[in-house]
Amino acid sequence: MAGTTVNDLVDGEPLVIAAFRATLKAYDGTEVEFAKANEVRGYEKKEALKLLMSSTRGVESEAIDQAEVDLVYKTFEAELEKLSCRINSEIEGTSSLFQELRGRGIKVCVGSGFPEHVVESIVKNLGWSVDGFFSSANLGAGRPDPIMIHAAMKSCGVESPERVVKIGDTKVDVEEGKNAKAWTVSVLTGTQPREKLEAAGPDFIIESVAELTNLLKHLAKGFAKLQEMLWQKRSRTHSPSQLYGTLSKFARHLFRDSDQQDAQELLAYLLDGLHEDLNLVQVERKDHRKKESEPKVDSDEEDERMAQLEREKGEEYVAALTWMKHLMRHKSVLVDLFQGQLRSRLTCNTCGHQSKTFDPYLYIALPVHYGMNSLQDALLHFLKEEHLTGDERWRCPKCKKRVDSVKKIDLWKLPPVLLVHLKRFEFDTSTCRFKKINVRLRTPLSIDLSSYVSSQQKGSLVYDVIAVANHIGHAGRGHYTAICRHHLHNRFYHFNDTDVHEVRADDNEVITREAYLLFLMRRDISDWEAQSISRPEAWPHYVSRQNSAMMPAIWEAVGRKPQQPAPHAPAPAVVLPEQPNEEPGPPGEPDLSDRHGSRGGPCNVGSYFACHNLA
Ligand SMILES: [Zn+2]
Known part of the structure; x- marks a missing residue:
């Protein structure tokens, strides 16, 4: 403090x-x-x-x-x-930092060696809104004992210390954080000099707490830097070192020597992390906070409420309403480009009761099995009914007991860019090891997905394969390469560390038995739009300002009176270079009038998969 x-x-x-x-x-x-x-x-x-x-x-x-x-x-x-009593000023930027963090759903606690009533009076004097304050004097042990961090974690319901950042201005703060196995950040606004703090080995040293959010956005900055490099002609080779450095610092679990490194885990981390960094929903809506403090609605009651709504207004309305609630918390270019919606249904075999949810996804994970021959086989398997019996039985709220049931997942909405994870690694219970399923799934380079979705879609459902991440090797050891289509002249290139060469635009060449992650882009992607609560016409659902069924719910959500038309929301702030003035990495004659050329299209995605041998 x-x-x-x-x-x-x-x-x-x-x-x-x-x-x-x-x-x-x-x-x-x-x-x-x-x-x-x-x-x-x-x-x-x-x-x-x-x-x-x-x-x-x-x-x-x-x-x-x-x-x-x-x-x-x-x-x-x-x-x-x-x-x-004479303390009445904070380190500059503290209040706004707390507000921003809490707006992102991050809990903020302050700790001090002062007695609790002194801590309380300082927090009150400064008008802070925090999730908790702790006093080592009252807890009975001081720094470097991590007792305050543990107390804060407990009160906030945080279990993993890897999700905790301890910020302090002294050496013993760093020690306290390390003892708790949390992240440690040192600030230079205290009296201890940088050298002393450096010696304690914090994860980061920043000038003051006001800089903390910059630290949080490192991933977006590292990614932007890489994109900037790729889209300029300065060099024919590019090193993803900045992004790699950021990742290995923030996501140490991805690069642990003893574990195998997984491109899918990296992708999932990048998607989540970039979304967090670019999420425009920063400040919680007042009404949202109010709802959080209210007692939790029973999920059975919620099911019933949704079923009633569906009977009145139809399924698409319920799906759109769920989407709207999602957009209230999540608004970024990642949502606009990569996020779709699944419908999951659980049906009781005894009474026929059904529980239904609509969940957003950033990628779909398709289990791969021997005997499958194509991507279509994997998709059909993913969409197959699953019978839950024995240990997997579902607790039916109507029968009030665990019953045999049927689970079914459907693709409700597809995003402009569909990411597909081919789950080739399977745990073999007989050997207690992971094994890799090395089958080739034939996939045309253009695929019409209309027969795999369960609701009407706004755009075309013809998707083109634009990139493939390959895993070469077996479950314990391997190597990653990528095949990417150059967005501007439609040629495919194989990226294998320093070797880059063109491959034929033929599905035999592009999608091999090594294909592990597929990047599919909707053919009419040019019409993707930034989504926001007040612009239902930009959602993937069949609701719009013209289709007024949704508007009362929207007005309620944004807290406006029905008479006032909701103003258009600003376009998302994309932390990427404005306009490239030179041609992108691989050779070619780019047409830079393409409006998405500067957005760092996924065609480059393969180039930043850092290569690591699995060890
Ligand atoms: Zn039942």
Whole structure:
């Protein structure tokens, strides 16, 4: 807190240091030097006082009587309280950071070595809205003990420390974060110099908390940098080192030496991460926050409500309503380009009751089995009814018990760019190992998917294969390459580390038994639009401003009166170069008048799959 988020200077001296010095002066007249008090700044306060007492007296800290420490601590509390009333300014940018983070759904907690009532009064004085505040004095152990981080995780319902970032201005803050196995960020707004913080080895060092969101957007920046390079003629070879550096820092789990590296995991991480970085929904709507604090609606009741709505207004309406709720939280170019909607239904074999949901997806994962010959086989298998029996039985809310049931997934809406993961790795229970299913799925380079979708679609359903990520090798060890179509002259290139060569635009050449990820682009992709709640005409659903059935729900969601037409939302801010002024990577004669040329079309996607041997 102090030095990181609170500007705690009292007469030019940080609050806690002033309080330490005033305490020992008041207790027995000892003058403590500023530097000495600064040394113990981040420690639990009793521990800090004990260290100061021992060092000023020239004895080991074990020689200091705990009862005396407790007595001195009483003086400290009084001095601190006196001085803390004078704290009323935050480190610049803290409030807006908290607001932005919480708007993104990230929980924010503050921790301090000050007693809880002091923490509470500072939080209140500064008008912060946070998810919790913790005091090591009250929890009974100080930094570097990770007790405050653990308490914050518990109160926020966060289980994995890999999802926690500890920010602090002292060395002991870094140690505390590391002890909790959380990410650590050091800020330079405290009194400790960069060298000292560096020595503690934080994951990042930034000037101040105000820079934290820049750190959060590193993935988008690294990706943008790569795109910028690819679309300029400066060099014939490009290194994805910046993106790789960012990924290996933020997503260490993707590059652990002992694990096999999976291109699909990387893709999923990139899609999620880029979406998070580019998500334009930053601030929670007031009504949304209100809903969150209300008791959770029972899912059976919700099912019933949706079933009723479907009876009244039809299935497409319910699907669109679910989509709208999704757009209230998620609005990015990733949603516009890659996100589609699935319908999942569970039907009870006993009473016939059905539970139905419409879920968004960024890619579809198709299990591959021996005996399959084509992508169509894999799609049909994915769409097949699944009988849930035995351990997999479903709990029917009508029968109020676990019953045999049927699960069915359908493709409700397809996105402009459809990403397909061919799940070739299967866990073999007889050997307790993953094995790779090496079958070739024949796929025409253009495929009409209309017979695989369950609702009417707005655009054409003819998709072209524009890129393929290949996995060569077996389950334990392998190598990745990519085959990508050059967007502007439609030639295919095979990218294999430093070797890039053209391949025939023939499905035998482009889609081999190694194909692992497929990138399919809708033929009429030029009409994709930025979606927002108030523009239903841009959604993949058959609802629009003209088709007024949806409008009452939209007006309610955006909190406007029905009479007011909802204004058009701005186009999404894409962190990519405005217009390339030179031709992209592979040779050719690009037509740069193409309006999507600058968007970093997925045709380049293969080039940044960093190559790693699976080990
Ligand atoms: Zn039932």
